[in-house]
Amino acid sequence: MCGITGWISYQQDLTAAKDTLDAMTRTMVCRGPDAGGVWLDTHAALGHRRLAVIDIEGGKQPMLVERDGRTLLAVTYSGEVYNYRELRDELTARGHRFRTSSDTEVVLHAYLEWGEDFTERLNGMYAFAIWDPRTEELLLVRDRMGIKPLYYHPTPDGVIFGSEQKAILAHPRVRPVVDAEGLAEIMGFAKTPGHGVYKGIHELRPGHTARIRRSGLTVRRYWALEAREHTDDTKTTVGHIRELLDDIIGRQLIADVPLCTLLSGGLDSSAITALAAKGLAEAGQGPVRSFSVDFTGHTDRFRPDALRSTPDGPYAHALAEHVRSDHRDVVLDTAALMDRANRDAILAARDLPLGFGDGDTSLYLLFKAIREQSTVALSGESADEVFGGYKWFHDPAAVNSGTFPWIAGGGADTFSPDGSLGRTALLGKDILAKVDVPGYTAARYHEALAEVPQLDGETGTQRRMREISYLHLTRFVQMLLDRKDRASMAVGLEVRVPFCDHRLVEYVFNTPWSMKTFDGREKSLLRAATRDLLPDVVADRVKSPYPTTQDPRYALALREELRKVAADQDSPVRPLLDSEALAKALGEGSPDAYRTGAELVLGLDTWLRTRGTELQL
Template sequence: MCGITGWISYDHDLTKQRATLEAMTATMACRGPDAAGHWLDTHAALGHRRLAVIDPDGGKQPMTATHEGRTLLVLTYSGEVYNYRELRAELEKLGHAFRTRSDTEVVLRAYLQWGEEFAERLNGMYAFALWDPRNRQLLLIRDRMGIKPLYYYPTPDGVLFGSEPKAILAHPSVHPTVDAEGLAELITFTKTPGHAVYKGMHEVRPGHLVRVGRGGVTVKRYWALTAREHTDDLGTTVAHIRALLDDIVDRQLIADVPLCTLLSGGLDSSALTALAARALDAQGRGPVRSFAVDFTGHTENFTPDDLRGTPDGPYAHALAEHVGSEHRDIVLDTAALTDPGHRAAVLAARDLPNGFGDGDTSLYLLFKAVREQSTVALSGESADEVFGGYRWFHDPEAVHADTFPWIAAGLSGRFAGDGGTREALLDRGLLAKLDLPGYTSGRYREALAEVPFLDSDTGLQRRMREISYLHLTRFVQILLDRKDRASMAVGLEVRVPFCDHRLVDYVFNTPWSMKTFDGREKSLLRAATREVLPDVVADRVKSPYPSTQDPRYHEALRGELTELAADRTAPVRPLLDSGALAEATADGASPGIRPGAELILGMNAWLRTSGTTLEL
């Protein structure tokens, strides 16, 4: 896993711009702590920071392909291609000679052999840039599910690109600016594909490639979810899902560095940990190592709410004991969650104040602790989107609401289970200008217009295909981006097996009645993996990523809001509703202020440190 960046200019000599390229590349040091590389030519400058996972000695980048002293292709690459061994064997039969064991070189040679269509052959998570000096063309390519981020910023004579916005913002010609649409995207819970929040910047959409030439920028889709008739019966479907999971986990255990799993005690992470334990044992590489996040006193003092009915700890321990994993709990207290240095690190990692509050901080601290012992971790992310695990999948009111179901269910204000709203402290005039309901509605209709259907899709089956599509193309992007930034901020590669496009495509086309055949959430996943799980874990009801319930956390937020209210130089002050702020800082203020407080405190730090200009 790595960080990439670069600059294409058709009107300037970039060989004289090494200092700028080095500055852009340096912003990706957290993503690639092991090595730095730069490649410059007249019209192209490519940078790379490396986290060595496969072939540490041979996979240095940017990597070139040459013939008779002439450079044919240059690649700066981030990610993992899990079927690189099969592709390498095929390419060798076609006459290609390899000088390394890396998947990077396989990507390079695959493009030389098959051209742009080679992306359709890749299985993995990746974001990379290919510069072809022969036709002076750049290709930016992102994996099908958008696991790895990639941004670009068109210029009058070319493009800037990077794994994260910070790489582009390090270029002297780019000033961070956010307009009203960008602010609406930031505040709402939508994650529009291709939208980067910063004005003039774009995100390469999942399953797309961006072609840059002297004539400008063009975009091409190479993969999308499609609707196909599902002809397998229930038994065959369950067996096929299990076979896919066994293959996926086996592939994603490939690494030349220490590897582990992230274990919450839920069905998703437990299934992966159990399957990984079996695979590692069969390979003589066991036992599996697992990690879980917890909070001081959380299990003993846990109070059920409408999102979480049980604490994670007992279930994680039950699974760890069942499979014999080397397990470690990462236990955090309120002081760690509110530490200004930790929050600053999270903001720097994410480039934007996304408002997950303690959920972001705890994830960052979990990954920081994991990185002390492992370089690669497997995560259960996206199983809920694939198999229908969230509670609002099974809530008729949310399902049939005329908006994104997670918004209808109130998730945007209930990530911490407190029932508030993210926009609660914002000025009413600003909210009227942003028109967040209208913005959300527009993005919702855009998403619905993309959904593929079969003629036989009617009634609930048709609506649930829409619901699945919304989650697989919108909601999962929120979580994948969050996980990527928090993990790569500490140089940890997190793999997400449930995002394998073969599994996603197969389950997307499985009828909703089959996905809920036992009357529960994630019926197919439970059936496919029950035999490797203890019953207490297999039967556990879905519980989202944990959030601290310590009342001192709420009080700490209120104290910070009070300081902000007294600071007339606070850059976020013009955006706030003074009455709402006064209520939020009063004695006995409701815990419902939490989502709004976390967003506002994050925005204030962002505006103060990033130099961002708001064009409202």
């Protein structure tokens, strides 16, 4: 995995822009700790940081295709194309010659052979930019599900782009300005495709390309979810899902570096770990290496809450023993979660104070520990969105609430402990009125609904559950994929997400809701497709989201940090706060009640202090 950046200017000679490109590229050293490079042309400057995973020696970037001393194409590329071997064979048969064994070179030759339509042939997670000196055009490409990030900032004479906003903000032409809509995007709980939060910065939407010419910038969609009639019966559907999973895992086990799985003991991660163990054994390799996150004393002192009825530890150990994985628990304490360096590191990685609190910090620390032993990890992320796993999928009140179901069904903060007042509980009424998170969320909800593809004659529960699935696959999962990408790339770890394979997503999206719940439970199809690989105690476990610490000292430590902010006359976040709510949070109010609110305020404070962000409200 890697970090990419670049600058196209049709009115400047960019061969003298090395210092600017170096500064932009340096912002992403963590994404690519193994190597870096810059390529300069008259009107194009490309930067790259590399995490070497396939063809360690041959895959250096930016990569060129040259012929007779002339550069035909240049690319800065991030990600993995899992079907690159098949594409390479097809291109070789068509006369192409390769000098490396990397998937990057395959992408370049695929573009030479098929033009922009080559995107339809790619299977993987990727974000890349191809510069064509022959036409002086740039093509930006992002994978179908948006697994890898890509942002761009149009300019009067071209574009500035990068894997992360920080790369673009390192350019002297771009200022870190956030307006009321940008704050609403931060404070809401539904990622808007295409929204870059900072003024002037856009996210390239999943399944889209952007072409930059002298005449301007045009965006094109090359993939979207479509409504199709599902004609397979349940047995055939389960069988096809298993076939897809076997193929997907087989492709995603390919790496020239150490590989592992993320294991929580839930159905999703257990299925991935069991399939990986099976695939490695069949290839004469293994055992599979697995990692879990836990908190000191969490299992012994676990308290069920509205979302989690069981701790992860016993189930992760049951699966690890069942498949004989080389397993390690990464155990964290409150001191690590509250350590300023750790909190600052994940905020810097995410570019924005998006408010997952200790869930962000623990994920960063988990990945940091994994990176000591592995470079690639397989995750069960997105199975809940694909197969219908979350509690609110099965809550009629949440499904029919008239807003995003995870907001209606998850409480004030979807993954917060019981009793939380929500992330905006400490913000001032005037700020909340200007930002208008409820109004912004409502507009985005109706905007998303208008996109949902429907089958003619589809009504009632099936129609509504298609809408619910679409909202999760295009809004909710984007928050989690972005979080996982930023936290993992902050330590140079590549995380692959097999359940995001577009073939699986398309197929399951169109299965009837009655089939997705045929055994009366969540994720019926996934359970049936992988049950033979799992111990019953894991296969029958009720869904439990990513864990959060239950140590009461964590909320108390947050309150003390909040007290320091309140006492600092120069704190940039103080003008945004409600004095009465702050007094309650620092006084007799329950620390747990203000936990998520304190996490957001502390994140905002650090963000405003360290990133030079200008608020225009």
